[in-house]
Amino acid sequence: MCPRSVLNAPVAMLAMILWAFSVRAQDKFPTDFAAADVNIGERLFLETRFSQYFFTNCAGDDNAEIPGDSIVSTLRTATGHVPGPFRGLAMNCRQCHLVDEEGYGPFGNNILGNRTYADFARRSPVPPRAGLRTQTPRNSPTLVDSFIPRNVPLFLHLDGQFASAHDLIIGTLTGRNFGWLPSEYATAVHHIANVIRNDDGAGYLATEARDSRWRLEDTDLATYSNIFADFTNYDGSFITDPRTLKAFLISPQYALDMRYASDEQILNTIANLIEAYLRNLFFSQATNGLDFEGEGTAIFNGSPFDVFLIKNGLPQLPDPGETPAQYAQRLLQLVTQLPHPNFVTNQIDGQFTTHKQSFHFGAEELKGLKIFLTVTNTSPGHVGANVGNCATCHSLPAFTDFIFHNTGAAQEEYDAIHGAGTFKSLYIPDLSTRQTNYNAFLPPTTNYPDATGLFETPPSKDMPGAVDLGLWNVYANPEFPTPQPGLQQILPQLLGLSLPRFARAQIVGQNLVLNATNGTPGAVCIILASTNNLLPTGSWQAVATNIVDDAGTFSFSASVNPAAAQTFYKLSLSLPSPGAVLPLTVARFKTPTLRDLGQSAPYLHTGRRETLEAVLQFYQEFSTKARLNEVRNADSALSGIHLSDAAIEPLAAFLRSLNEDYTD
Numbered sequence: 001m002c003p004r005s006v007l008n009a010p011v012a013m014l015a016m017i018l019w020a021f022s023v024r025a026q027d028k029f030p031t032d033f034a035a036a037d038v039n040i041g042e043r044l045f046l047e048t049r050f051s052q053y054f055f056t057n058c059a060g061d062d063n064a065e066i067p068g069d070s071i072v073s074t075l076r077t078a079t080g081h082v083p084g085p086f087r088g089l090a091m092n093c094r095q096c097h098l099v100d101e102e103g104y105g106p107f108g109n110n111i112l113g114n115r116t117y118a119d120f121a122r123r124s125p126v127p128p129r130a131g132l133r134t135q136t137p138r139n140s141p142t143l144v145d146s147f148i149p150r151n152v153p154l155f156l157h158l159d160g161q162f163a164s165a166h167d168l169i170i171g172t173l174t175g176r177n178f179g180w181l182p183s184e185y186a187t188a189v190h191h192i193a194n195v196i197r198n199d200d201g202a203g204y205l206a207t208e209a210r211d212s213r214w215r216l217e218d219t220d221l222a223t224y225s226n227i228f229a230d231f232t233n234y235d236g237s238f239i240t241d242p243r244t245l246k247a248f249l250i251s252p253q254y255a256l257d258m259r260y261a262s263d264e265q266i267l268n269t270i271a272n273l274i275e276a277y278l279r280n281l282f283f284s285q286a287t288n289g290l291d292f293e294g295e296g297t298a299i300f301n302g303s304p305f306d307v308f309l310i311k312n313g314l315p316q317l318p319d320p321g322e323t324p325a326q327y328a329q330r331l332l333q334l335v336t337q338l339p340h341p342n343f344v345t346n347q348i349d350g351q352f353t354t355h356k357q358s359f360h361f362g363a364e365e366l367k368g369l370k371i372f373l374t375v376t377n378t379s380p381g382h383v384g385a386n387v388g389n390c391a392t393c394h395s396l397p398a399f400t401d402f403i404f405h406n407t408g409a410a411q412e413e414y415d416a417i418h419g420a421g422t423f424k425s426l427y428i429p430d431l432s433t434r435q436t437n438y439n440a441f442l443p444p445t446t447n448y449p450d451a452t453g454l455f456e457t458p459p460s461k462d463m464p465g466a467v468d469l470g471l472w473n474v475y476a477n478p479e480f481p482t483p484q485p486g487l488q489q490i491l492p493q494l495l496g497l498s499l500p501r502f503a504r505a506q507i508v509g510q511n512l513v514l515n516a517t518n519g520t521p522g523a524v525c526i527i528l529a530s531t532n533n534l535l536p537t538g539s540w541q542a543v544a545t546n547i548v549d550d551a552g553t554f555s556f557s558a559s560v561n562p563a564a565a566q567t568f569y570k571l572s573l574s575l576p577s578p579g580a581v582l583p584l585t586v587a588r589f590k591t592p593t594l595r596d597l598g599q600s601a602p603y604l605h606t607g608r609r610e611t612l613e614a615v616l617q618f619y620q621e622f623s624t625k626a627r628l629n630e631v632r633n634a635d636s637a638l639s640g641i642h643l644s645d646a647a648i649e650p651l652a653a654f655l656r657s658l659n660e661d662y663t664d
């Protein structure tokens with residue numbers, strides 16, 4: 001396909017010899033390792049040979065041309081099927097995380113529209129294996145901004161199964177999405193490493209894909225083993241003119257000596273490069289925003305909403321030390337007081353090329369913004385009785401708090417299938433029952449390949465007990481150790497408990513009296529004391545336990561002995577045991593961003609809502625149910641939502657003003 005003429009060969013040889021003597025890695029010419037990591041990461045994201053289908057059909061030839069896997073011949077949509085962009089090939093990350101394949105731009109077919117690395121299905125088909133599930137448990141989420149900085153630990157997947165991109169990538173490449181069973185982990189790892197070792201650089205990705213983005217002049221060079229080895233001759237020199245390699249020279253710390261690289265090392269490099277790619281998927285932001293590693297502060301500027309803030313000199317993000325909730329209330333106050341808002345007008349302020357709507361933020365969107373930010377009927381600028389309470393979970397400016405809530409989406413689906421009220425009475429085991437019968441209740445892993453995953457399975461008529469309980473599957477499950485410390489860290493937030501703080505210290509007679517405020521009424525608070533405030537919290541002594549009163553306060557007193565060593569005090573919350581917490585994790589899912597929803601329908605983890613208006617009607621219904629105590633384990637913020645029918649259109653208009661042109 002990429003013939004190299006015989007005449008050129010001596011010239012190439014000459015170049016090779018010259019460079020072999022004169023150029024060593026990392027000097028003499030500008031490199032761009034970070035960009036190369038992202039570039040190669042994308043090629044791996046599209047690689048179709050890692051799949052179990054390829055493994056079983058390639059007859060041991062890692063460069064074989066195989067008949068395409070029928071699972072990718074079509075793309076599922078909410079209403080049917082369309083031809084798949086990877087037909088003739090096999091499963092790859094992009095199959096479920098599309099960008100422009102069905103959309104606009106040089107690589108798109110201009111039919112269904114762009115995606116923010118989601119697909120069009122309610123749930124995505126996975127390669128069928130005997131008797132096992134044929135689709136992902138959940139709707140494929142957007143991956144743009146999945147890794148931006150946050151003030152909570154990183155949780156990935158809607159149930160928090162993964163705590164790092166690295167684990168997620170390895171888990172996915174060797175898991176059900178790629179056709180592998182938990183018992184085939186070792187086979188999968190060995191196969192994936194062999195694809196890298198044996199790649200001949202002449203396949204579709206290395207030569208043709210995306211306008212030959214990954215083609216090198218000399219096809220032999222474009223092999224993964226050259227790329228993973230940073231094109232080295234193992235004497236520190238390059239095997240060809242390094243200036244032609246700039247886009248392919250991965251960071252030296254990821255490069256491998258391919259003569260000795262183990263399967264695990266190869267898999268790690270794959271994961272590092274795909275991670276670099278994922279970390280580079282951002283919504284539009286100011287140049288002083290995020291760098292290649294995703295470090296920094298995102299200052300969003302791509303949507304009509306962002307342009308509205310900019311045009312009116314409104315703050316685009318919280319001030320240092322300000323919480324997202326405080327920022328949201330300040331913003332509400334500021335927009336309410338705007339005497340003459342400067343609206344955003346199509347063509348003057350911007351124009352969409354990947355959305356059919358106009359680039360616009362006017363009175364209707366502003367009305368929607370106010371409903372979105374309003375938290376109680378008494379908030380400044382509340383619009384009639386409409387309280388969105390939305391920013392409580394969809395915190396600005398990323399429009400997510402990155403943690404887990406139950407809005408009723410799992411119950412909505414279960415009750416729609418099995419009848420009203422059935423989810424509330426569904427049997428869900430307690431912690432000890434769950435742990436003593438792993439296979440019956442929890443998701444399959446390499447240690448438990450035969451587990452049913454009953455509670456991460458979408459409900460259906462033929463499986464009455466099956467349902468997707470989200471975080472419940474992961475919380476306190478020893479098979480998923482990595483997210484546990486992060487979950488413990490966010491537990492007070494999940495339980496809605498705020499740590500009180502000392503507001504005042506006084507000496508009254510012989511006593512030190514400490515007053516604490518800002519606690520959650522009813523919370524149990526422990527006072528810790530130490531003579532050395534540099535010691536870790538674990539080594540402090542608990543000296544008292546107090547219950548926070550209805551006003552969120554309590555006071556504590558201790559006698560002061562002038563002869564004793566000085567004492568430091570601090571507060572800690574007494575958190576419930578895992579057994580008590582588990583029922584509170586039922587049906588919680590990670591809050592999704594609301595940016596650019598025009599490119600990720602259908603919505604909710606169930607994929608059961610196709611329009612924004614339909615999602616808002618879902619909130620109308622489930623906030624009402626929550627007030628009637630009809631939602632099992634409802635989030636406390638849910639009953640705070642009050643939306644009249646008149647609120648739907650302005651809120652939907654506001655959500656559409658968060659759209660932007662997202663392209664690859």
Ligand code: HEC
Binds near residue numbers: 146155
């Ligand atoms: C068969 C479809 C499918 C394939 C193939 C697939 N994904 Fe996913 N991806 C999903 C679904 C569905 C979810 C949501 C999973 C969940 O919550 O259980 C997801 C979630 C994710 C997330 C988490 C996003 C977040 O914010 O929590 C990342 C990151 C991701 N995928 C990356 C990848 C990578 C990298 C690959 C290739 C190695 C890949 N995916 C392959 C369907 C797929």
Ligand code: HEC
Binds near residue numbers: 605
């Ligand atoms: C209690 C926290 C919370 C509140 C309050 C809340 N949301 Fe959500 N929102 C979530 C979570 C969690 C999900 C994902 C639910 C699921 O799929 O199970 C979600 C999903 C959505 C989705 C679907 C996004 C997608 O990609 O599928 C939209 C749209 C949305 N919310 C808008 C709103 C609006 C508008 C409001 C205010 C009226 C609001 N939310 C209030 C937590 C919340």
